[in-house]
Amino acid sequence: MQALIIIDVQNDFLPGGALAVTGGDQVIAVANEEQKRFSLVVATQDWHPKDHKSFAVNNDRKVGEVIELEGLAQVMWPAHCVQNTKGAELAAALDQKGIEKIFHKGTNPSIDSYSGFFDNGHRQATGLGAWLQARGVDRVTLLGLATDYCVKFTALDAVKLGFETEVVVRGCRGVELQQGDVERALSEMRAAGVRLI
Ligand code: VGL
Ligand code: ZN
Numbered sequence: 001m002q003a004l005i006i007i008d009v010q011n012d013f014l015p016g017g018a019l020a021v022t023g024g025d026q027v028i029a030v031a032n033e034e035q036k037r038f039s040l041v042v043a044t045q046d047w048h049p050k051d052h053k054s055f056a057v058n059n060d061r062k063v064g065e066v067i068e069l070e071g072l073a074q075v076m077w078p079a080h081c082v083q084n085t086k087g088a089e090l091a092a093a094l095d096q097k098g099i100e101k102i103f104h105k106g107t108n109p110s111i112d113s114y115s116g117f118f119d120n121g122h123r124q125a126t127g128l129g130a131w132l133q134a135r136g137v138d139r140v141t142l143l144g145l146a147t148d149y150c151v152k153f154t155a156l157d158a159v160k161l162g163f164e165t166e167v168v169v170r171g172c173r174g175v176e177l178q179q180g181d182v183e184r185a186l187s188e189m190r191a192a193g194v195r196l197i
Contacts, residue, residue: 001136004038005128005158006031007116007144007151008046009094012080012087019080021146023173025091030171031143032095040100040135042128044116044144044154046081047088047104054112055079064177070111072120075177081106103128115153117161129161139164141197143171148185155194166195 012018014025035041048054056063056076065076081088090096103126105113113119117129132140140163142155151172158165167189174182190196 001040002038002139002141003040003042003132003135003137004034005116005140005142005144005154006035006041006043006094006099007142007154008044008081008146009091009144010046010081010087011089011091012046013145014091017080018078018087019175021173021175024145025093027144027171027173028091028093030168032093034141034143034168034171035095035098038098038141040137041098042132043090043096043099043102044126044128044150045088045090045102045104046106046113046150047083048079048081048106049109050079050082052079052082052106052109052112054106070121072111074112074120083107101131103131114149115157116150117154117157120153129157132163133161137163139166141166141168143168145173147172147174148177148181149175152185152189155189156192159193164195165193166197169196 013021054077061076063078105126111119140158
């Protein structure tokens, strides 16, 4: 059984959003097209409380600085995808009728969660892995935002959980905090056994 996982296609990651990803809006058409090939589609949604510790403003830091949080390196982000705000909503142009379930991540204020499966410390699961396994899913296809953060970490965890994993590269865009981050993310995924299509 195969499933499509649409990662964080949310207003704050689109041009004009709080953590805008260049060309982020271009993944929507790909997501809508790809959905037609799948009988099972799920999505993830970055879903932070407003006091989330990954927000620069909550640590008196500048965006892009790296601090230590819960023993992990944590990039300081602009406040984004705050629960129940417009910025956290899935893009209006994204076809949502066929999305069976949405998994929230980043809800714990003290630890970030790039992967759709676990927080960055692998301490708590979102439920996505068990849910897919309960439905007999053994292959997952990923697309969405952002290539160098949430897509990458979701793909790496999917492989670790034993899913045959592929990423639709034209359906992803990256933050590219450092030039080359997207290329490096793609290489890391490929090296881990992710099929890039
Ligand atoms: C993401 C940075 C912070 C993502 C989420 O969806 O890739 N990146 N929160
Ligand atoms: Zn986030």
